[in-house]
Amino acid sequence: MRKKARVIIIFVIIGLVAATSAMLKVRSGVRCDHDGTRIQPIYEVTFAFQDATNKQFCSVNCALLDLRNEKNRPKYVTVVDEVSGTKIDANLAFFVKSEVLTIPHVKNNIHVFAKKEDAIRHAKQFNGELIQNPFR
Amino acid sequence: MILNVFSISEIFVGVLSSALMIWAGIYSLILYRRQGKATGLEEKGRIEDRSYLVFLIAVVVLIVRLLNWPFFYATLQSFIRDIDGAMCIFGVTQVKPLFTKFQEILKPVVFFLIGAWLLIHKLDLATETSPLMRRKLLFLSLLSVVVIADSAGDTVLIMSIKPGFLVSCCTTVTDILTRPTRTTPESLLGPGYTRILEISYVISNLILLVILGFVRWGKKWHSITPWTGISLLLVFLFALVNGFLFILAQIEVLAPKIMGLPYHHCLYCLWQYVPDSIVTYLLFILGTFAVGWGFTTAAIGGKGEAVLILPHYVRGIYSFAFFCLLGSLVMVIIHLLMG
Numbered sequence: 001m002r003k004k005a006r007v008i009i010i011f012v013i014i015g016l017v018a019a020t021s022a023m024l025k026v027r028s029g030v031r032c033d034h035d036g037t038r039i040q041p042i043y044e045v046t047f048a049f050q051d052a053t054n055k056q057f058c059s060v061n062c063a064l065l066d067l068r069n070e071k072n073r074p075k076y077v078t079v080v081d082e083v084s085g086t087k088i089d090a091n092l093a094f095f096v097k098s099e100v101l102t103i104p105h106v107k108n109n110i111h112v113f114a115k116k117e118d119a120i121r122h123a124k125q126f127n128g129e130l131i132q133n134p135f136r
Numbered sequence: 137m138i139l140n141v142f143s144i145s146e147i148f149v150g151v152l153s154s155a156l157m158i159w160a161g162i163y164s165l166i167l168y169r170r171q172g173k174a175t176g177l178e179e180k181g182r183i184e185d186r187s188y189l190v191f192l193i194a195v196v197v198l199i200v201r202l203l204n205w206p207f208f209y210a211t212l213q214s215f216i217r218d219i220d221g222a223m224c225i226f227g228v229t230q231v232k233p234l235f236t237k238f239q240e241i242l243k244p245v246v247f248f249l250i251g252a253w254l255l256i257h258k259l260d261l262a263t264e265t266s267p268l269m270r271r272k273l274l275f276l277s278l279l280s281v282v283v284i285a286d287s288a289g290d291t292v293l294i295m296s297i298k299p300g301f302l303v304s305c306c307t308t309v310t311d312i313l314t315r316p317t318r319t320t321p322e323s324l325l326g327p328g329y330t331r332i333l334e335i336s337y338v339i340s341n342l343i344l345l346v347i348l349g350f351v352r353w354g355k356k357w358h359s360i361t362p363w364t365g366i367s368l369l370l371v372f373l374f375a376l377v378n379g380f381l382f383i384l385a386q387i388e389v390l391a392p393k394i395m396g397l398p399y400h401h402c403l404y405c406l407w408q409y410v411p412d413s414i415v416t417y418l419l420f421i422l423g424t425f426a427v428g429w430g431f432t433t434a435a436i437g438g439k440g441e442a443v444l445i446l447p448h449y450v451r452g453i454y455s456f457a458f459f460c461l462l463g464s465l466v467m468v469i470i471h472l473l474m475g
Binding site: 007010011014015017018019021022023033034035036037061062065066068069070104105106107 | 220221222223227302303304305306307308311312313394395397398399400402405409410411412415416419459462463466467470471474475
């Protein structure tokens with residue numbers, strides 16, 4: 001009887017630990033909806049969907065990886081100008097692929113600029129090239 | 137080399153384990169050969185007395201090596217901030233990928249063999265005549281080779297991981313559409329493979345639990361016959377298949393659901409973001425290995441006086457396996473229901 005009670009208590013503890021963990025989020029701060037890493041605001045990419053939900057990503061690379069799996073296309077995509085830090089529609093932004101890695105763990109080398117001259121300057125400085133909007 | 141309390145402990149334990157196991161391995165082999173040649177009871181008794189020291193040291197070192205498996209990953213976790221681009225343990229493993237992969241594969245093998253030896257040793261201690269002495273000595277001398285490889289490997293690996301090395305982290309490997317854990321099941325099971333994997337995982341675990349329950353609480357067997365041994369081997373093989381299914385289901389289906397990141401398939405991130413998943417994995421590993429330990433104990437422990445207590449002892453091991461696997465399954469189901 002004592003042994004049975006001990007086993008039951010152990011299982012109750014295991015269940016409580018799992019349930020508590022499932023309810024709490026260990027991750028703090030704003031996190032990438034693809035791989036859970038912390039988002040640096042200047043590299044943030046946001047997907048806004050028709051149903052008023054949105055998803056945030058740490059980099060263009062993570063956003064593209066997620067887009068490949070996502071069945072619903074986002075209504076619009078917001079990116080951040082690396083020079084001023086302001087959020088802009090991806091359709092109005094200029095994208096540059098260069099040698100500079102912004103988010104090393106995903107090897108993100110796609111940079112976002114609001115002004116074309118900033119994009120061209122970056123491309124010349126860091127051996128890059130202007131590319132089309134990758135979210136189209 | 138990255139210096140912190142984890143790396144220093146890992147190196148210290150690695151060096152000490154290697155040195156002690158070299159001695160224990162050689163001495164146990166010498167004692168094994170002497171015992172085989174010994175004729176009188178007095179001589180056998182003297183050899184037995186000498187074996188106590190080697191067993192004492194072996195038990196301490198082997199328990200430390202058992203605990204070293206999770207400590208190894210804790211050490212890699214402590215290196216994350218010093219490796220550029222590393223966001224989880226995966227990034228750290230990319231500094232020395234082949235060497236780290238070798239150590240990661242060796243560790244479960246070592247864990248299993250150590251557990252098997254410790255259970256044989258415990259069984260032998262429960263008897264009065266120590267009928268398993270020679271087998272233990274031989275097993276220990278063979279086991280020492282893999283333990284030395286593991287200990288020395290840990291020491292060299294930890295010393296060779298240096299900061300300032302730029303790595304890519306898990307997303308560029310675990311989340312690509314061409315990953316083998318996705319393409320192989322998808323080609324075999326079709327586009328709905330995730331659902332099939334999820335269901336198979338649950339069913340496979342339930343079948344294994346039923347089998348273990350039957351072995352433990354079913355019709356009592358009073359001796360280990362060759363047929364019992366074959367049955368236990370088949371159960372162990374099924375447990376290994378179940379283990380493979382567990383890993384595949386975790387990577388493709390369960391880890392993304394439990395983390396709340398539907399397209400992220402990294403198990404190292406799962407341990408980081410959902411820490412109690414470490415307990416889930418620990419219970420699963422212990423449960424699966426215990427099924428194997430039951431078989432090895434039955435295969436090696438059937439000699440002399442040990443034969444009388446062997447069935448009850450093996451049933452106890454299967455009882456442990458049953459509760460560990462059940463605990464792991466319960467934790468996963470709770471996470472899936474509440475996530």
